Amino acid sequence: MTRREIIKQGTLALAALSSPITSFTKINRMTGSKNFEVIIIGGSYAGLSAAMALGRSLRNVLIIDSGKPCNRQTPHSHNFLTQDGIKPNLISEKAKEQVLKYETVKFLNDFAISGKKTEGGFTIATKAGETFLTKKLIFATGIKDIMPNIKGFSACWGISVIHCPYCHGYEYSNDKTGVFTNGDIAFEMGKLIHNWTKDLTIFTNGKSTLKEEQASKLKKQNIKIIEKEINYFDHKNGQIERIIFEDGTSESIKALYARPEFEQHCEIPKELGCELTELNYLTTDPFQKTTVPGIFACGDSTTMIRSVSYAVAAGGVAGTMANRELIEEEF
Numbered sequence: 001m002t003r004r005e006i007i008k009q010g011t012l013a014l015a016a017l018s019s020p021i022t023s024f025t026k027i028n029r030m031t032g033s034k035n036f037e038v039i040i041i042g043g044s045y046a047g048l049s050a051a052m053a054l055g056r057s058l059r060n061v062l063i064i065d066s067g068k069p070c071n072r073q074t075p076h077s078h079n080f081l082t083q084d085g086i087k088p089n090l091i092s093e094k095a096k097e098q099v100l101k102y103e104t105v106k107f108l109n110d111f112a113i114s115g116k117k118t119e120g121g122f123t124i125a126t127k128a129g130e131t132f133l134t135k136k137l138i139f140a141t142g143i144k145d146i147m148p149n150i151k152g153f154s155a156c157w158g159i160s161v162i163h164c165p166y167c168h169g170y171e172y173s174n175d176k177t178g179v180f181t182n183g184d185i186a187f188e189m190g191k192l193i194h195n196w197t198k199d200l201t202i203f204t205n206g207k208s209t210l211k212e213e214q215a216s217k218l219k220k221q222n223i224k225i226i227e228k229e230i231n232y233f234d235h236k237n238g239q240i241e242r243i244i245f246e247d248g249t250s251e252s253i254k255a256l257y258a259r260p261e262f263e264q265h266c267e268i269p270k271e272l273g274c275e276l277t278e279l280n281y282l283t284t285d286p287f288q289k290t291t292v293p294g295i296f297a298c299g300d301s302t303t304m305i306r307s308v309s310y311a312v313a314a315g316g317v318a319g320t321m322a323n324r325e326l327i328e329e330e331f
Contacts, residue, residue: 036062038322039124039134041112041266044069045308046299047140048095049315050322055102057323062132063099064124066111070142070265070300073158073238079166080309091308115268121294122272135294135329136322139274139282140315141266142300148205148260152233152240159238161256167307168255169196175254178202178243183209185259190223193257198222201251203243205230226251264301279304288318296322 038054040047043065054061069092071077077088099105111127121135147154153161161180162168177197179189182204190202201224208215208227215225228249233256234242242250263280270276275283275291281304282297284290290297298314300306 034131035133036060036106037134037326038062038136038138038319039064039122039132040138040140041065041124041268042140042142042299043067043096043107044092044140044142044299044311045095046311046315046318047138048092048099049312050138050140050296050298050319051099051105051315052095052102053316053319054323055099055105057319058104059323059326061105062134063105063107064110064112064126064132065107067109070145071158075159076171077308078168078170079307080312083308088308112266112268115272117272124268136325137272137295138288138315138318138322139266139269139290139295139297139301140299140311140318141264141269143262143281144265146261146263150205150230150232152235153258156233156235156238156240156256157258160235160240160254161233161258163257163259164306165193165196165257169193172255173197175199176201176252178251178253178256180205180256180258182206184211184214186210187214187218189257189259190218190221194221194223200224201226201253203228203230203251203256266301269295269297269301287321288314289321294325 037060040050040061040063043063047063051061051063071088074088076085077091078084083091100107110130112124113127114125116123121133122137123131123133125131173196175197176199177193179186179193179202181189186202186204187210194200204227206227206229208225218225228245228247231244231246233240234244240253240256242252244250269282272295273292274295277283282290282302284297284302288296288298296318298318299311
């Protein structure tokens with residue numbers, strides 16, 4: 001190496017150390033420190049999709065995930081081109097394998113418990129006691145369904161007690177089907193599910209709060225309304241067979257659509273100041289940006305559209321836009 005080449009390399013190294021953005025990038029790529037350009041919290045479909053976009057953009061990325069996706073009981077995923085009918089865990093396993101081929105992407109099996117703003121970005125602390133620094137955050141943490149206190153519901157959730165006809169309706173088309181909800185939501189779901197089966201009953205689990213006009217329209221379509229309180233769900237390995245009511249009577253059924261209440265699976269976005277919508281989803285713009293600069297969100301925590309394909313698409317947007325912000329900041 002010539003004297004000129006040595007001087008040039010030394011000058012470049014000093015420039016990297018003097019620039020906060022450049023040193024952040026170069027040092028992490030060389031040493032594997034706890035500084036990252038982007039940390040993604042949540043390593044399912046949306047998070048992995050964001051990581052792939054960033055890995056292909058040569059960004060230093062850390063994915064933090066505890067390995068408990070909300071659809072872990074679901075036997076098959078549908079309505080996703082090239083993956084129709086595949087088990088959800090097989091899709092995510094293959095996705096993880098492909099994403100981690102990009103050497104700047106790291107995966108940590110841990111649980112993020114807190115986050116703080118810093119002058120240059122954010123810090124994230126985990127349950128295992130680790131602390132990481134990052135310029136950008138992407139939350140792909142999903143939501144936590146709050147199961148009703150009815151025996152058998154949780155065991156059937158995602159198997160025969162389902163949430164989305166576009167994901168599972170075809171498999172139960174023309175079967176004896178129920179809708180487990182009340183009021184305006186019951187009316188809207190009744191109209192929707194009627195497209196897949198005409199043998200449909202709405203179970204309000206107590207006095208109906210449907211408006212008279214709504215109930216009349218449902219009955220004209222031969223959609224029954226049962227107001228009895230439910231005791232438990234009789235099932236075999238998650239496949240519902242009968243609904244047992246408090247009065248001892250029962251109703252046989254093949255599938256039941258439900259919209260249980262939910263909460264955000266991760267409280268860190270709210271702690272960092274991210275706004276929530278009236279429906280308790282994280283507020284995002286079309287580029288998956290939250291209301292806090294530098295923080296993005298994607299997947300089930302941001303929308304009522306709970307599907308693998310939608311999560312993958314939103315994750316790709318979040319990763320692309322996070323990279324775009326980093327590029328703009330470098331100039």
